[in-house]
Amino acid sequence: MSRLVTGTRLRLSELVRQPLTLSLLLVLPPVVIEMYGVAVESFPQLPTLSADPATVGRMTGALFAVAFLAGLVGLFQVISARNGDERAAIAGFPRWVMLLTRLVTMFVVALVGAGVAFAVFNYRVAVAAPGLAFGVLVLAALVYGLLGVIVGTLLPRELEGSIVLVFLADMDNALSSGLFPIEASASLPVVGDVGVTDFVPLFHPHELFTAAVLDGDLAVEHLVPTVFWVLALLVVAFVAYDRVTGEQGTGFLTGVAS
Amino acid sequence: MPNIEDESENGDTSSSPVLRASGLEKTYRSKIPFVGRSVAVLTGADIELRPGEIVGIVGANGSGKSTLMKLLVGALQPDAGSVSRDATVGWCPQETLLYDRLTVRETFDLFGEAYGMTDQRVERRRGELADQLDFERFLDYRIDHLSGGNRQKVNLAIALLHDPDVLLLDEPYTGFDWETYLAFWTLTESLVEGGTAIAIISHLISERERFDRILELKDGRLHEQAEPPQQARSAAHDGEALESEAPESEAVASEPPTGGEA
Numbered sequence: 001m002s003r004l005v006t007g008t009r010l011r012l013s014e015l016v017r018q019p020l021t022l023s024l025l026l027v028l029p030p031v032v033i034e035m036y037g038v039a040v041e042s043f044p045q046l047p048t049l050s051a052d053p054a055t056v057g058r059m060t061g062a063l064f065a066v067a068f069l070a071g072l073v074g075l076f077q078v079i080s081a082r083n084g085d086e087r088a089a090i091a092g093f094p095r096w097v098m099l100l101t102r103l104v105t106m107f108v109v110a111l112v113g114a115g116v117a118f119a120v121f122n123y124r125v126a127v128a129a130p131g132l133a134f135g136v137l138v139l140a141a142l143v144y145g146l147l148g149v150i151v152g153t154l155l156p157r158e159l160e161g162s163i164v165l166v167f168l169a170d171m172d173n174a175l176s177s178g179l180f181p182i183e184a185s186a187s188l189p190v191v192g193d194v195g196v197t198d199f200v201p202l203f204h205p206h207e208l209f210t211a212a213v214l215d216g217d218l219a220v221e222h223l224v225p226t227v228f229w230v231l232a233l234l235v236v237a238f239v240a241y242d243r244v245t246g247e248q249g250t251g252f253l254t255g256v257a258s
Numbered sequence: 259m260p261n262i263e264d265e266s267e268n269g270d271t272s273s274s275p276v277l278r279a280s281g282l283e284k285t286y287r288s289k290i291p292f293v294g295r296s297v298a299v300l301t302g303a304d305i306e307l308r309p310g311e312i313v314g315i316v317g318a319n320g321s322g323k324s325t326l327m328k329l330l331v332g333a334l335q336p337d338a339g340s341v342s343r344d345a346t347v348g349w350c351p352q353e354t355l356l357y358d359r360l361t362v363r364e365t366f367d368l369f370g371e372a373y374g375m376t377d378q379r380v381e382r383r384r385g386e387l388a389d390q391l392d393f394e395r396f397l398d399y400r401i402d403h404l405s406g407g408n409r410q411k412v413n414l415a416i417a418l419l420h421d422p423d424v425l426l427l428d429e430p431y432t433g434f435d436w437e438t439y440l441a442f443w444t445l446t447e448s449l450v451e452g453g454t455a456i457a458i459i460s461h462l463i464s465e466r467e468r469f470d471r472i473l474e475l476k477d478g479r480l481h482e483q484a485e486p487p488q489q490a491r492s493a494a495h496d497g498e499a500l501e502s503e504a505p506e507s508e509a510v511a512s513e514p515p516t517g518g519e520a
Binding site: 002003006007010013014017018080081083084086087088090091092093 | 333355367369400
Protein backbone atom coordinates (compact mmCIF):
# COMPACT_ATOMS: atom_id res chain seq x y z
CA MET A 1 0.00 0.00 0.00
CA SER A 2 2.84 2.31 0.91
CA ARG A 3 4.44 1.69 -2.48
CA LEU A 4 1.18 2.41 -4.26
CA VAL A 5 0.73 5.67 -2.37
CA THR A 6 4.32 6.82 -2.86
CA GLY A 7 4.34 5.76 -6.50
CA THR A 8 1.07 7.50 -7.30
CA ARG A 9 2.10 10.66 -5.44
CA LEU A 10 5.31 10.84 -7.44
CA ARG A 11 3.57 10.06 -10.75
CA LEU A 12 1.18 12.95 -10.12
CA SER A 13 4.12 15.18 -9.21
CA GLU A 14 5.71 14.27 -12.54
CA LEU A 15 2.48 15.03 -14.34
CA VAL A 16 1.95 18.50 -12.88
CA ARG A 17 5.53 19.34 -13.84
CA GLN A 18 4.58 19.06 -17.49
CA PRO A 19 3.09 22.48 -18.20
CA LEU A 20 2.30 21.56 -21.77
CA THR A 21 0.15 18.61 -20.72
CA LEU A 22 -1.71 20.76 -18.21
CA SER A 23 -2.23 23.49 -20.79
CA LEU A 24 -3.61 20.98 -23.27
CA LEU A 25 -5.97 19.63 -20.63
CA LEU A 26 -7.36 23.12 -20.12
CA VAL A 27 -7.23 24.50 -23.66
CA LEU A 28 -8.04 21.59 -25.94
CA PRO A 29 -11.52 20.60 -24.69
CA PRO A 30 -13.10 24.06 -25.24
CA VAL A 31 -11.43 24.40 -28.64
CA VAL A 32 -12.42 20.92 -29.79
CA ILE A 33 -15.99 21.18 -28.51
CA GLU A 34 -16.55 24.51 -30.24
CA MET A 35 -14.81 23.46 -33.46
CA TYR A 36 -16.92 20.31 -33.69
CA GLY A 37 -20.07 22.35 -33.00
CA VAL A 38 -19.27 24.90 -35.69
CA ALA A 39 -18.20 22.26 -38.20
CA VAL A 40 -21.30 20.10 -37.83
CA GLU A 41 -23.73 23.04 -37.54
CA SER A 42 -23.97 23.28 -41.30
CA PHE A 43 -24.91 19.59 -41.66
CA PRO A 44 -28.50 18.87 -42.73
CA GLN A 45 -30.81 17.40 -40.09
CA LEU A 46 -30.14 13.75 -40.95
CA PRO A 47 -32.57 11.13 -39.62
CA THR A 48 -29.70 9.39 -37.82
CA LEU A 49 -28.92 12.46 -35.75
CA SER A 50 -30.33 12.44 -32.25
CA ALA A 51 -30.42 16.23 -31.93
CA ASP A 52 -29.73 19.34 -33.95
CA PRO A 53 -26.38 19.13 -35.77
CA ALA A 54 -24.62 21.72 -33.60
CA THR A 55 -25.50 19.83 -30.39
CA VAL A 56 -24.47 16.53 -31.93
CA GLY A 57 -21.20 18.18 -32.97
CA ARG A 58 -20.53 19.48 -29.46
CA MET A 59 -21.35 16.11 -27.91
CA THR A 60 -18.98 14.44 -30.37
CA GLY A 61 -16.32 17.04 -29.64
CA ALA A 62 -16.63 16.59 -25.88
CA LEU A 63 -16.21 12.83 -26.14
CA PHE A 64 -13.31 13.15 -28.56
CA ALA A 65 -11.53 15.68 -26.35
CA VAL A 66 -11.69 13.63 -23.15
CA ALA A 67 -10.95 10.36 -24.92
CA PHE A 68 -7.99 11.55 -26.94
CA LEU A 69 -6.38 13.47 -24.09
CA ALA A 70 -6.73 10.55 -21.70
CA GLY A 71 -5.37 8.25 -24.39
CA LEU A 72 -2.32 10.42 -24.87
CA VAL A 73 -1.66 10.58 -21.15
CA GLY A 74 -2.02 6.80 -20.90
CA LEU A 75 0.38 6.41 -23.81
CA PHE A 76 3.03 8.73 -22.38
CA GLN A 77 2.63 7.34 -18.88
CA VAL A 78 3.87 4.01 -20.19
CA ILE A 79 6.48 5.20 -22.66
CA SER A 80 8.22 8.10 -20.96
CA ALA A 81 9.20 6.24 -17.82
CA ARG A 82 9.91 2.84 -19.29
CA ASN A 83 13.60 2.90 -18.38
CA GLY A 84 13.03 4.18 -14.88
CA ASP A 85 10.38 1.52 -14.36
CA GLU A 86 12.81 -1.17 -15.40
CA ARG A 87 15.28 -0.13 -12.72
CA ALA A 88 12.59 0.33 -10.08
CA ALA A 89 11.22 -3.14 -10.85
CA ILE A 90 14.62 -4.72 -10.46
CA ALA A 91 15.07 -2.80 -7.23
CA GLY A 92 11.92 -4.37 -5.84
CA PHE A 93 8.92 -2.33 -6.99
CA PRO A 94 6.33 -4.91 -8.13
CA ARG A 95 5.54 -4.29 -11.77
CA TRP A 96 1.79 -4.52 -11.22
CA VAL A 97 2.04 -1.79 -8.58
CA MET A 98 3.91 0.42 -11.03
CA LEU A 99 1.26 -0.13 -13.66
CA LEU A 100 -1.41 0.57 -11.05
CA THR A 101 0.21 3.89 -10.14
CA ARG A 102 0.09 4.82 -13.82
CA LEU A 103 -3.55 3.82 -14.09
CA VAL A 104 -4.46 5.85 -11.01
CA THR A 105 -2.65 8.85 -12.51
CA MET A 106 -4.48 8.32 -15.77
CA PHE A 107 -7.77 8.18 -13.84
CA VAL A 108 -7.01 11.53 -12.21
CA VAL A 109 -6.34 12.99 -15.66
CA ALA A 110 -9.60 11.47 -16.87
CA LEU A 111 -11.44 13.21 -14.04
CA VAL A 112 -9.80 16.57 -14.72
CA GLY A 113 -10.23 16.31 -18.50
CA ALA A 114 -13.86 15.28 -18.12
CA GLY A 115 -14.43 18.12 -15.66
CA VAL A 116 -13.06 20.74 -18.03
CA ALA A 117 -14.89 19.31 -21.02
CA PHE A 118 -18.14 19.05 -19.12
CA ALA A 119 -17.88 22.62 -17.84
CA VAL A 120 -17.45 23.94 -21.38
CA PHE A 121 -20.14 21.68 -22.81
CA ASN A 122 -22.62 22.52 -20.07
CA TYR A 123 -22.06 26.22 -20.76
CA ARG A 124 -23.06 25.79 -24.40
CA VAL A 125 -25.69 23.03 -24.21
CA ALA A 126 -28.52 22.54 -21.73
CA VAL A 127 -27.73 19.18 -20.12
CA ALA A 128 -30.70 17.22 -18.76
CA ALA A 129 -28.67 15.13 -16.27
CA PRO A 130 -25.35 16.87 -15.53
CA GLY A 131 -23.95 14.32 -13.07
CA LEU A 132 -24.72 11.46 -15.38
CA ALA A 133 -23.21 13.23 -18.37
CA PHE A 134 -20.03 13.96 -16.42
CA GLY A 135 -19.81 10.30 -15.37
CA VAL A 136 -20.10 9.19 -18.99
CA LEU A 137 -17.29 11.52 -20.02
CA VAL A 138 -15.11 9.96 -17.29
CA LEU A 139 -15.95 6.48 -18.61
CA ALA A 140 -15.07 7.53 -22.16
CA ALA A 141 -11.77 8.93 -20.88
CA LEU A 142 -11.07 5.67 -19.05
CA VAL A 143 -11.70 3.62 -22.20
CA TYR A 144 -9.18 5.66 -24.16
CA GLY A 145 -6.75 6.05 -21.27
CA LEU A 146 -6.52 2.27 -21.13
CA LEU A 147 -6.22 2.07 -24.91
CA GLY A 148 -3.34 4.54 -24.61
CA VAL A 149 -1.64 2.32 -22.01
CA ILE A 150 -2.03 -0.70 -24.30
CA VAL A 151 -0.75 1.14 -27.38
CA GLY A 152 2.18 2.50 -25.35
CA THR A 153 3.03 -0.95 -24.07
CA LEU A 154 2.93 -2.64 -27.45
CA LEU A 155 4.30 0.28 -29.46
CA PRO A 156 6.60 2.17 -27.10
CA ARG A 157 7.32 5.09 -29.43
CA GLU A 158 5.87 8.50 -28.81
CA LEU A 159 5.35 9.60 -32.41
CA GLU A 160 4.06 6.31 -33.77
CA GLY A 161 1.91 5.68 -30.72
CA SER A 162 0.36 9.15 -30.95
CA ILE A 163 -0.41 8.64 -34.63
CA VAL A 164 -2.14 5.35 -33.90
CA LEU A 165 -4.17 6.93 -31.14
CA VAL A 166 -5.24 9.99 -33.10
CA PHE A 167 -6.40 7.88 -36.03
CA LEU A 168 -8.18 5.45 -33.75
CA ALA A 169 -9.95 8.13 -31.72
CA ASP A 170 -10.90 10.17 -34.76
CA MET A 171 -12.31 7.24 -36.70
CA ASP A 172 -14.04 5.80 -33.64
CA ASN A 173 -15.61 9.12 -32.75
CA ALA A 174 -16.82 9.80 -36.27
CA LEU A 175 -18.39 6.33 -36.54
CA SER A 176 -19.99 6.58 -33.11
CA SER A 177 -21.47 10.01 -33.64
CA GLY A 178 -24.20 8.91 -36.03
CA LEU A 179 -22.92 11.36 -38.60
CA PHE A 180 -21.61 8.54 -40.77
CA PRO A 181 -23.66 5.41 -40.00
CA ILE A 182 -22.36 2.20 -41.50
CA GLU A 183 -25.04 -0.43 -41.43
CA ALA A 184 -24.58 -4.15 -41.80
CA SER A 185 -24.44 -5.48 -45.29
CA ALA A 186 -23.83 -8.72 -47.11
CA SER A 187 -20.14 -7.93 -47.14
CA LEU A 188 -20.11 -7.87 -43.33
CA PRO A 189 -21.73 -11.18 -42.39
CA VAL A 190 -19.90 -11.44 -39.09
CA VAL A 191 -21.85 -8.65 -37.51
CA GLY A 192 -25.22 -9.90 -38.64
CA ASP A 193 -27.84 -7.21 -38.49
CA VAL A 194 -25.91 -5.01 -36.12
CA GLY A 195 -24.13 -1.95 -37.49
CA VAL A 196 -20.36 -2.12 -37.33
CA THR A 197 -20.38 1.15 -35.46
CA ASP A 198 -21.70 -0.76 -32.44
CA PHE A 199 -18.32 -2.38 -32.06
CA VAL A 200 -16.12 0.71 -31.81
CA PRO A 201 -15.03 1.69 -28.29
CA LEU A 202 -16.88 5.01 -28.11
CA PHE A 203 -20.22 3.80 -29.50
CA HIS A 204 -21.78 2.96 -26.14
CA PRO A 205 -20.38 6.03 -24.34
CA HIS A 206 -21.82 8.10 -27.18
CA GLU A 207 -25.26 6.58 -26.67
CA LEU A 208 -24.98 7.00 -22.90
CA PHE A 209 -23.92 10.62 -23.27
CA THR A 210 -26.70 11.40 -25.71
CA ALA A 211 -29.34 9.92 -23.40
CA ALA A 212 -27.91 11.80 -20.40
CA VAL A 213 -27.67 15.12 -22.21
CA LEU A 214 -30.95 15.08 -24.12
CA ASP A 215 -33.29 12.97 -22.00
CA GLY A 216 -31.64 12.83 -18.59
CA ASP A 217 -31.84 9.03 -18.72
CA LEU A 218 -29.37 6.34 -17.81
CA ALA A 219 -29.28 4.03 -20.82
CA VAL A 220 -28.52 0.80 -18.96
CA GLU A 221 -28.31 -1.19 -22.19
CA HIS A 222 -25.27 0.93 -23.08
CA LEU A 223 -23.84 1.19 -19.59
CA VAL A 224 -23.15 -2.53 -19.31
CA PRO A 225 -21.13 -2.73 -22.56
CA THR A 226 -19.23 0.42 -21.61
CA VAL A 227 -18.23 -1.03 -18.24
CA PHE A 228 -17.35 -4.25 -20.06
CA TRP A 229 -15.06 -2.28 -22.38
CA VAL A 230 -13.32 -0.70 -19.38
CA LEU A 231 -12.83 -4.03 -17.59
CA ALA A 232 -11.74 -5.85 -20.73
CA LEU A 233 -9.20 -3.15 -21.57
CA LEU A 234 -7.96 -3.22 -17.98
CA VAL A 235 -7.25 -6.93 -18.26
CA VAL A 236 -5.58 -6.50 -21.66
CA ALA A 237 -3.45 -3.63 -20.28
CA PHE A 238 -2.20 -5.77 -17.39
CA VAL A 239 -1.51 -8.77 -19.62
CA ALA A 240 0.26 -6.66 -22.27
CA TYR A 241 2.37 -4.87 -19.66
CA ASP A 242 3.29 -8.14 -18.01
CA ARG A 243 4.22 -9.82 -21.28
CA VAL A 244 6.21 -6.93 -22.66
CA THR A 245 8.18 -6.22 -19.49
CA GLY A 246 8.25 -9.88 -18.53
CA GLU A 247 11.92 -10.52 -19.22
CA GLN A 248 13.05 -8.46 -16.29
CA GLY A 249 12.35 -9.84 -12.86
CA THR A 250 11.34 -7.99 -9.76
CA GLY A 251 13.26 -7.53 -6.57
CA PHE A 252 16.56 -9.09 -7.58
CA LEU A 253 18.52 -6.40 -5.81
CA THR A 254 16.95 -7.04 -2.43
CA GLY A 255 16.96 -10.79 -2.72
CA VAL A 256 13.21 -11.20 -3.15
CA ALA A 257 13.39 -12.13 -6.80
CA SER A 258 10.27 -13.33 -8.49
CA MET B 259 12.71 -10.11 2.34
CA PRO B 260 16.16 -10.40 3.89
CA ASN B 261 17.04 -8.16 6.77
CA ILE B 262 19.15 -5.62 4.94
CA GLU B 263 20.36 -3.95 8.12
CA ASP B 264 21.67 -7.20 9.54
CA GLU B 265 23.35 -8.25 6.33
CA SER B 266 25.14 -4.98 5.98
CA GLU B 267 26.32 -4.94 9.54
CA ASN B 268 27.56 -8.44 10.02
CA GLY B 269 30.76 -7.71 8.11
CA ASP B 270 30.87 -11.08 6.43
CA THR B 271 34.38 -11.60 5.23
CA SER B 272 34.16 -15.27 4.35
CA SER B 273 35.55 -16.24 1.00
CA SER B 274 32.43 -17.93 -0.31
CA PRO B 275 31.07 -16.07 -3.33
CA VAL B 276 28.18 -13.70 -2.75
CA LEU B 277 27.40 -13.64 -6.45
CA ARG B 278 28.09 -16.42 -8.88
CA ALA B 279 27.30 -16.73 -12.56
CA SER B 280 28.20 -19.68 -14.70
CA GLY B 281 27.91 -20.49 -18.36
CA LEU B 282 26.05 -17.31 -19.24
CA GLU B 283 24.97 -17.17 -22.84
CA LYS B 284 23.05 -14.39 -24.53
CA THR B 285 22.25 -13.85 -28.17
CA TYR B 286 20.35 -10.88 -29.52
CA ARG B 287 18.07 -11.97 -32.32
CA SER B 288 16.27 -9.90 -34.87
CA LYS B 289 12.59 -9.59 -34.00
CA ILE B 290 11.63 -9.55 -37.67
CA PRO B 291 11.78 -12.98 -39.32
CA PHE B 292 14.22 -13.42 -42.22
CA VAL B 293 15.59 -9.91 -41.73
CA GLY B 294 18.54 -8.74 -39.69
CA ARG B 295 21.02 -10.96 -37.96
CA SER B 296 21.64 -12.55 -34.63
CA VAL B 297 24.52 -11.43 -32.46
CA ALA B 298 25.92 -13.86 -29.92
CA VAL B 299 27.19 -11.53 -27.21
CA LEU B 300 27.98 -13.99 -24.43
CA THR B 301 28.95 -17.56 -25.12
CA GLY B 302 29.64 -19.00 -21.70
CA ALA B 303 30.76 -16.28 -19.29
CA ASP B 304 31.61 -17.26 -15.71
CA ILE B 305 32.19 -14.93 -12.80
CA GLU B 306 32.32 -15.10 -9.01
CA LEU B 307 32.41 -12.20 -6.61
CA ARG B 308 33.60 -12.58 -3.05
CA PRO B 309 33.13 -10.24 -0.10
CA GLY B 310 35.64 -7.42 0.06
CA GLU B 311 37.08 -7.62 -3.44
CA ILE B 312 37.06 -5.19 -6.33
CA VAL B 313 36.89 -6.75 -9.74
CA GLY B 314 37.35 -4.81 -12.94
CA ILE B 315 35.63 -5.99 -16.10
CA VAL B 316 37.09 -4.65 -19.32
CA GLY B 317 36.41 -5.27 -22.95
CA ALA B 318 36.13 -3.64 -26.32
CA ASN B 319 33.09 -1.64 -27.36
CA GLY B 320 30.23 -4.01 -28.04
CA SER B 321 31.92 -6.93 -26.32
CA GLY B 322 28.90 -7.46 -24.07
CA LYS B 323 29.95 -5.83 -20.78
CA SER B 324 26.64 -4.09 -20.17
CA THR B 325 24.74 -7.20 -21.24
CA LEU B 326 26.72 -9.18 -18.69
CA MET B 327 25.83 -6.62 -16.01
CA LYS B 328 22.14 -6.76 -16.90
CA LEU B 329 22.21 -10.54 -16.64
CA LEU B 330 23.91 -10.33 -13.24
CA VAL B 331 21.26 -7.99 -11.83
CA GLY B 332 18.30 -9.69 -13.48
CA ALA B 333 17.44 -7.00 -16.00
CA LEU B 334 17.84 -9.63 -18.71
CA GLN B 335 17.36 -13.37 -18.68
CA PRO B 336 20.20 -15.48 -20.09
CA ASP B 337 19.60 -17.91 -22.92
CA ALA B 338 21.66 -20.41 -20.95
CA GLY B 339 23.58 -20.47 -17.70
CA SER B 340 22.62 -19.32 -14.24
CA VAL B 341 23.12 -16.51 -11.78
CA SER B 342 22.92 -16.98 -8.02
CA ARG B 343 22.83 -14.05 -5.67
CA ASP B 344 23.31 -14.70 -1.96
CA ALA B 345 23.28 -11.06 -1.02
CA THR B 346 21.67 -7.72 -1.61
CA VAL B 347 22.85 -6.11 -4.83
CA GLY B 348 23.31 -2.50 -5.88
CA TRP B 349 23.21 -1.74 -9.60
CA CYS B 350 24.51 1.42 -11.20
CA PRO B 351 23.62 1.15 -14.89
CA GLN B 352 25.60 2.88 -17.60
CA GLU B 353 22.60 4.98 -18.58
CA THR B 354 21.03 6.85 -15.71
CA LEU B 355 17.72 5.02 -15.57
CA LEU B 356 15.92 7.61 -13.49
CA TYR B 357 12.75 9.68 -13.74
CA ASP B 358 13.54 13.04 -15.31
CA ARG B 359 10.77 15.05 -13.69
CA LEU B 360 11.31 13.87 -10.14
CA THR B 361 13.64 15.72 -7.81
CA VAL B 362 16.69 14.02 -6.40
CA ARG B 363 14.96 13.78 -3.01
CA GLU B 364 11.86 12.18 -4.55
CA THR B 365 14.03 9.76 -6.51
CA PHE B 366 15.49 8.51 -3.23
CA ASP B 367 11.96 8.17 -1.80
CA LEU B 368 10.86 6.08 -4.76
CA PHE B 369 13.83 3.74 -4.76
CA GLY B 370 13.77 3.56 -0.96
CA GLU B 371 10.24 2.19 -1.28
CA ALA B 372 11.43 -0.23 -3.94
CA TYR B 373 14.21 -1.49 -1.68
CA GLY B 374 11.74 -1.83 1.21
CA MET B 375 13.48 0.75 3.40
CA THR B 376 11.85 2.83 6.12
CA ASP B 377 11.48 6.58 5.59
CA GLN B 378 13.96 7.27 8.38
CA ARG B 379 16.56 5.01 6.86
CA VAL B 380 16.09 6.54 3.42
CA GLU B 381 16.56 9.99 4.91
CA ARG B 382 19.69 8.95 6.77
CA ARG B 383 21.27 7.23 3.77
CA ARG B 384 20.31 10.11 1.47
CA GLY B 385 22.10 12.51 3.79
CA GLU B 386 25.19 10.32 4.02
CA LEU B 387 25.48 9.75 0.29
CA ALA B 388 24.76 13.37 -0.60
CA ASP B 389 27.54 14.38 1.74
CA GLN B 390 30.02 11.78 0.49
CA LEU B 391 29.37 12.45 -3.19
CA ASP B 392 28.76 16.17 -2.74
CA PHE B 393 25.29 16.70 -4.14
CA GLU B 394 23.55 17.97 -1.00
CA ARG B 395 22.63 21.30 -2.56
CA PHE B 396 20.92 19.63 -5.50
CA LEU B 397 18.51 17.48 -3.49
CA ASP B 398 15.53 19.57 -4.59
CA TYR B 399 16.62 19.81 -8.23
CA ARG B 400 14.78 17.84 -10.86
CA ILE B 401 16.85 15.06 -12.42
CA ASP B 402 16.55 16.61 -15.88
CA HIS B 403 17.91 19.90 -14.51
CA LEU B 404 21.14 18.33 -13.27
CA SER B 405 24.43 18.35 -15.12
CA GLY B 406 25.66 15.03 -16.48
CA GLY B 407 28.15 14.60 -13.65
CA ASN B 408 25.60 15.29 -10.92
CA ARG B 409 23.11 12.98 -12.56
CA GLN B 410 25.74 10.27 -12.50
CA LYS B 411 26.34 10.92 -8.79
CA VAL B 412 22.64 10.34 -8.14
CA ASN B 413 22.73 7.27 -10.37
CA LEU B 414 25.53 5.85 -8.25
CA ALA B 415 23.93 6.92 -4.96
CA ILE B 416 20.71 5.09 -5.83
CA ALA B 417 22.76 1.92 -6.29
CA LEU B 418 24.28 2.46 -2.83
CA LEU B 419 21.08 3.54 -1.09
CA HIS B 420 20.18 0.20 0.53
CA ASP B 421 23.78 -0.47 1.57
CA PRO B 422 24.13 -3.56 -0.62
CA ASP B 423 26.55 -6.45 -0.13
CA VAL B 424 27.42 -6.52 -3.82
CA LEU B 425 27.87 -3.48 -6.05
CA LEU B 426 27.69 -3.81 -9.81
CA LEU B 427 28.82 -0.58 -11.43
CA ASP B 428 28.69 0.02 -15.17
CA GLU B 429 31.00 2.89 -16.13
CA PRO B 430 30.28 4.53 -12.76
CA TYR B 431 32.57 7.55 -12.97
CA THR B 432 31.57 8.84 -16.38
CA GLY B 433 31.25 12.62 -16.11
CA PHE B 434 32.82 12.87 -12.66
CA ASP B 435 35.21 15.72 -11.94
CA TRP B 436 38.52 14.89 -10.32
CA GLU B 437 37.38 15.52 -6.75
CA THR B 438 34.32 13.35 -7.22
CA TYR B 439 36.43 10.68 -8.85
CA LEU B 440 38.66 10.59 -5.79
CA ALA B 441 35.63 10.68 -3.49
CA PHE B 442 34.25 7.73 -5.44
CA TRP B 443 37.35 5.70 -4.78
CA THR B 444 37.47 6.73 -1.12
CA LEU B 445 33.89 5.54 -0.77
CA THR B 446 34.68 2.37 -2.66
CA GLU B 447 37.60 1.58 -0.40
CA SER B 448 35.53 2.03 2.73
CA LEU B 449 32.87 -0.26 1.30
CA VAL B 450 35.42 -2.91 0.46
CA GLU B 451 36.83 -2.71 3.98
CA GLY B 452 33.31 -3.36 5.22
CA GLY B 453 33.12 -6.50 3.10
CA THR B 454 31.23 -5.24 0.05
CA ALA B 455 32.05 -7.02 -3.19
CA ILE B 456 32.36 -4.63 -6.12
CA ALA B 457 32.49 -5.21 -9.85
CA ILE B 458 33.27 -2.23 -12.04
CA ILE B 459 32.77 -2.31 -15.77
CA SER B 460 34.78 0.07 -17.85
CA HIS B 461 35.90 0.20 -21.43
CA LEU B 462 39.13 1.63 -20.10
CA ILE B 463 40.72 0.85 -16.75
CA SER B 464 43.72 3.09 -16.34
CA GLU B 465 44.39 2.36 -12.69
CA ARG B 466 44.80 -1.37 -12.51
CA GLU B 467 46.28 -1.12 -9.04
CA ARG B 468 42.91 -0.31 -7.58
CA PHE B 469 41.53 -3.72 -8.53
CA ASP B 470 42.04 -7.15 -6.99
CA ARG B 471 41.29 -8.85 -10.27
CA ILE B 472 40.72 -7.71 -13.80
CA LEU B 473 38.60 -9.77 -16.14
CA GLU B 474 38.56 -9.20 -19.83
CA LEU B 475 35.40 -9.96 -21.76
CA LYS B 476 36.47 -11.31 -25.09
CA ASP B 477 34.64 -13.53 -27.57
CA GLY B 478 31.74 -13.84 -25.17
CA ARG B 479 33.78 -15.17 -22.25
CA LEU B 480 35.60 -13.68 -19.30
CA HIS B 481 39.36 -14.16 -19.10
CA GLU B 482 41.34 -13.25 -15.99
CA GLN B 483 44.27 -10.96 -16.63
CA ALA B 484 47.54 -10.98 -14.72
CA GLU B 485 47.03 -10.14 -11.05
CA PRO B 486 47.70 -6.50 -10.24
CA PRO B 487 50.46 -5.95 -7.71
CA GLN B 488 48.98 -5.66 -4.21
CA GLN B 489 51.49 -3.03 -3.13
CA ALA B 490 50.55 -0.76 -5.96
CA ARG B 491 46.90 -1.21 -5.09
CA SER B 492 47.62 -0.15 -1.52
CA ALA B 493 49.30 3.00 -2.76
CA ALA B 494 46.41 3.67 -5.03
CA HIS B 495 44.04 3.36 -2.10
CA ASP B 496 45.72 6.37 -0.56
CA GLY B 497 44.73 8.41 -3.60
CA GLU B 498 48.30 9.60 -4.09
CA ALA B 499 50.51 9.89 -7.12
CA LEU B 500 47.70 8.98 -9.43
CA GLU B 501 47.00 12.24 -11.12
CA SER B 502 48.96 11.26 -14.17
CA GLU B 503 46.74 8.22 -14.52
CA ALA B 504 43.47 10.06 -14.18
CA PRO B 505 40.70 8.70 -16.38
CA GLU B 506 40.41 10.55 -19.65
CA SER B 507 39.60 14.21 -19.61
CA GLU B 508 37.29 13.73 -16.66
CA ALA B 509 40.31 14.19 -14.44
CA VAL B 510 40.41 17.89 -15.14
CA ALA B 511 36.77 18.55 -15.78
CA SER B 512 34.89 20.59 -13.26
CA GLU B 513 31.26 20.92 -12.42
CA PRO B 514 29.47 24.16 -13.29
CA PRO B 515 29.26 26.42 -10.25
CA THR B 516 25.53 25.95 -9.97
CA GLY B 517 25.78 22.26 -10.71
CA GLY B 518 22.59 22.49 -12.66
CA GLU B 519 21.69 23.18 -16.22
CA ALA B 520 18.35 23.22 -17.91
